[in-house]
Amino acid sequence: MARLSAAPIVLNDSEQAALEKLVRRPSTSQQIVLRAKIILRASAGEGHGDIARGLGITKETSRRWRQRWRELDDSELSVSERLEDAARRGAPAKFSxxxxxxxxxxxxxxxxxxxxxxxxxxxxxxxxxxxxxxxxxxxxxxxxxxxxxxxxxxxxxSGYWLHPPPTPTLKSRSTTSARSTP
Structure with a gap:
């Protein structure tokens, strides 16, 4: 049975620009950069295998982020928020x-x-x-x-060195030395 080709991703101009900006910005985490590159390559028509080989990732990673992007496409989230990790389950906070x-x-x-x-x-x-x-x-x-x-x-x-201990005043040095006296 043949596999279906990957669902195409269509980006508008603002999404394209935002993704390219994330990729170029040095302060963007590498995790987000990788995800942005996946979406950019997917919008260029590349398949999961090509994206995986080109970025050194698995097909599953490419598939997961393409699917996530399509699921969040209609949401009110910004481009960078769509590339963030999904909320994870965990124990609720024990203390208020x-x-x-x-x-x-x-x-x-x-x-x-x-x-x-x-x-x-x-x-x-x-x-x-x-x-x-x-x-x-x-x-x-x-x-x-x-x-x-x-x-x-x-x-x-706590309480230590709030008021430093008094320092003894230094005695002024004599201007005459032992050698200068007869």
């Missing part, structure tokens, strides 16, 4: 923005305010305090550490 905000605020506060007998927060202490205040049901110290790292917060360094 409000809970994260409470974590960050807590990390910036002094442990003394919460009657903790420590000088600075650790990830373990923050996790315990979040559960104690019923901000979250449960959270591991490691996850707290990751969240703080992503936010570039370092509660173990």
């Amino acid at each position: 923005i409000e809970q994260l905000t409470h974590l960050y605020a807590l990390a910036c506060e002094s442990p003394d305010k919460y009657e903790r007998p420590i000088s600075h927060w650790s990830a373990r202490e923050l996790a315990d305090e979040l559960v104690k205040q019923k901000i979250v049901e449960s959270i591991s110290a490691r996850h707290v550490a990751r969240l703080l790292d992503e936010a570039d917060l370092k509660p173990h360094q």
Whole structure:
């Protein structure tokens, strides 16, 4: 049974120009450039095999992006948005923005305010305090550490060097040296 030829892609002038601009722009990710080249070659009438050989990809990749382009052709998405990765399924976020905000605020506060007998927060202490205040049901110290790292917060360094320690004033040097005295 013979395979059907690849469905043709027809680009309007603005789409053609936008794709060519993406290919030429040095700041465009190589993933997007490759996808733009696939669409440009497909619009020039090349088949999956020719595109695959010319770009060093598989026929399946060529087929996938040609099909994706045709599916999104009627959408309101821009050219660059049509070349982006499709949304993937994954686990929903475990903590809300409000809970994260409470974590960050807590990390910036002094442990003394919460009657903790420590000088600075650790990830373990923050996790315990979040559960104690019923901000979250449960959270591991490691996850707290990751969240703080992503936010570039370092509660173990808070308060340090806010006011540098006083430096002793240097005594002015004498203008006469030991050699110059008789």
